[in-house]
Amino acid sequence: MDLEIRAITPEETEGFIRATSMAFGQPPSDEDMAQRPSMKELERSLAAYDNGSMVGGAHSRSFRMKVPGGELPTAGVLDVTVASTHRRRGILTALMVDQLKGGQERGEPLAALFASESVIYGRFGYGIATVHERWSVDRPYTAYATPYELTGRLEFVGPEQMRRTFPDVYRRATAFRPGAIERPADVWDLIVTDYPPDRGGASAYFHVAYYGTVGNLDGYVSYRINGSTLSVHELMSTTDEAHAALWRFCFDVDLISSMAGGQRPVDDPLPWMMADPRQLKRTPYDGLWVRLVDLPAALAGRTYASEGRLVLEVRDESCPWNDGRYVLDGGPEGATCRPADAKPDLALSAADLAAAYLGTVSFTTLSHAGRVEQVSEGALALADAMFVAALKPWCPYIF
């Protein structure tokens, strides 16, 4: 196979979108194609051609991801596919290697993606860096443990008002949330369009705003109704009052017998607010997968909960420029990370470092899983104390 990998031209976007949809098992109709927004940042796209035909592709967008103490440029990887006729011949591997090199050349310390299957990306140095939960609960079991009274005001808003006002709430609600990525303007526009084939047989979006006692917009929920289930697309709050009011609202909509919601953070207070928390069915699953593309820049680009110095020996096959030993000096005020010759404290793979990077999993847990080797005594405890994050990593924008 004589493979050519390159960015697509504007004329090739339709073929790229059709090939991507085919690989996900959903060939688009001409009407679907006409409704689709144009592809953004084409120069970041990659397509694999075999004898001139497109047989695979991968795209990425320039995002910024929250990390403890700040945010870092991040390649948001999406539309990764290989034609079913060409699978398991190394095309994905070739695309991933090219994409990671591109990220390094652009100076993007991180790459991140949502995986269709959890077996695919570990081999390319991605680790599960956020975990989120799917929820469901039947209406009779939604009482709060303590008496509740609405203090602010709830109001339905139309798509245009949603578009104007919700992004700022999203921004404020995720300002200090490791793993959070801001939803780009064109994706907010898609929520306004609410294209019927994307509704999965459910209703159009309902958007509800919550205004606190002084009249500020402190939260919102966007949901659909599917039969007698209210399905929460997104609920964001900047105050505890908004959070309690919006969930109470979702539970109490008339003619609804159950509530379902995805992508909730694992430290959402709602389970602790319920009178009968066992009835809230919670299913955790892997959220954002993260990859440290420029390892020293990624480690130096976040702050750490405790002061410490660690020498890390990192194995990295798909980004060989990272492979080696680094000394990390970090604390609440900032960090430095440089190549080092010193004896390592911990030895691990790039994928495992990525999983621990935002604080989702501790180094101790990874060590018990046989994934991290403690070389110097006390290093696991020190690494855990440094990397832990006050808020559990969460990325509510799924791309």
Ligand SMILES: CC(C)(COP(=O)(O)OP(=O)(O)OC[C@H]1O[C@@H](n2cnc3c(N)ncnc32)[C@H](O)[C@@H]1OP(=O)(O)O)[C@@H](O)C(=O)NCCC(=O)NCCS
């Ligand atoms: C997932 C997908 C992109 C893989 O492409 P591919 O070209 O077949 O992958 P490669 O040949 O480069 O595989 C590299 C390795 O990963 C393994 N692998 C790839 N996809 C896998 C999968 N879905 N399940 C298990 N293993 C997989 C291969 O077996 C191979 O392992 P090896 O190196 O030990 O031989 C392709 O199957 C696809 O398009 N699937 C449907 C769309 C999709 O899920 N895209 C991912 C979106 S996040």
